[in-house]
Amino acid sequence: MGLDGVYTLNPEEPLNGFLAISGPDLAHLHPERRTEIAADFADDGAQAYERYMSGELTFLGQRQVRLQRAYQMAGILSPTGERYIRWAGEYEAKVRESWRPFSDVEAFLSVLMKRDMPYGAVSNNIEEYQREKLRLAGLQGFPAS
Template sequence: MRELDNTFDSATPLGGGIEGVLFDIDDTLVDLRTAAIDAFLAMVDDLLEGVTSERLRFIAEDFADDGAGAYERYMAGEVSFLGQRQLRLNRAFDLVGHKPLSAQSYLRWAEKYESLVKDSWKPFGDVLPHLAALSSWGIPYGAVSNNVEAYQRMKLERSGLTGFAVVIGSDTAGAPKPDPAPFLAGCSQLKSTPGRTLYVGDNPINDVQGAENAGLVAIFVDRESKHAVQSAFTVSNLEQLTVFISQSIDSRE
C-alpha cells in the first residue's frame, strides 16, 4: 500500500499541478452501504419473523455488498436494474431459508425500498469539507459512476453535494468502468489532462485499475482498511487527501 506523502509529486506526473479531480460516487462520496442496510432491515422486519437480529444484519450486509454478484450482470446488460436488486433480495431470503417474494410482491417491495434508501442517502462526513477545499483552490471536480447519469445526479443533489462540473454515467460514457471511456470522458468534459487528474474511488478494479489504465492518477479510498496491498496511493478518508493537496499547493508557491 502506498500512502500519500511528500514523494507524491516526484513519483507521478503531477509536479505541474492538479488540473482536476474526478470521484466515484457510491461508497466514496455517498454512504450507500449504510443506506442500503438500513432500508433493507426496515423492509424485511415483518417478512422474516423468527430470524435473529444478528442473522438479519448478516443478510442485510450481504444484500448491500451484493454477495449475489448481480450488479456486474446489470452492467453487462444481462438483467435490468430492478432485476439485479431482485437477485440480491432472493439470495438474502435464501440465506435464511425463506422463499422468494412473488413477482408482484417484489415490485411493491422494491418501490418502498427505493423510497427508503433515497431518504437515507448521506455523504460521508469528510466529503463536504473536501469539496469546499477544492473549490477554494480553484480545482474543478466531477464524478464518474457505474450507474445511470440522471439517477446519480439526483443522488448527489439529494445528498446535498453540489458544485460538480461533470457527472458521467455508464449510460453516457458508452461503457462502464473499468473501461477507459468514462474516465477519459470525465477528463474531456472537465478540460483536464488525464495525467494531471486525480480519480478518487473505493473499488480496486473499477476505480483504481480503470483510472490507472486510462492514464489518470488513482487515489484509493480504503475507509475500513480492508485491502492490504494496492498499487495506487491510498487514503483512509478524504481529510488525508485534503491535507496532501494543500501541502502540494503550498510547496509550489
C-alpha cells in the first residue's frame, strides 16, 4: 500500500481540496455535478499523473492538465498563468492540511519498534515529496535506499 493509503486521514482529500479551491468557480453547477467533476480531478480522469511519472509533464503540469479537464467538464475556462500558479499553491496548501496519520498508526509503529521489527515506506511518487508527507505527518525517520 502506498503512503497515501497508509496515513492520509481522509483518502478523499484531493476531492475535498479541489472543491474548497474551485467551488466558487463551479457554483453554477448542481452540487452532484460539482462532486463528479471533483472526483474526476482527484482520480486523474485526464490520465496526467502517468505522463508526469514518465517525465512528459512536470508535477504542476500534470495538475494543470487535470484542472483543465475538470473546468472543461464544467463548461468554463480553467485558470492559466499567474491565476493557475495561485490556484496550485492554494490547492497544495489545502491538501497538505490532511497529511497526518490515521489514529492507530503511531501505536502500531511503536509496537513494531518494541519488537525490533523492521518497517518502511514505499511510494510511487518522488522521494522528496513523499518525505515531506511523512515529515508533516510526524512519521519522518525512514532511511533512504
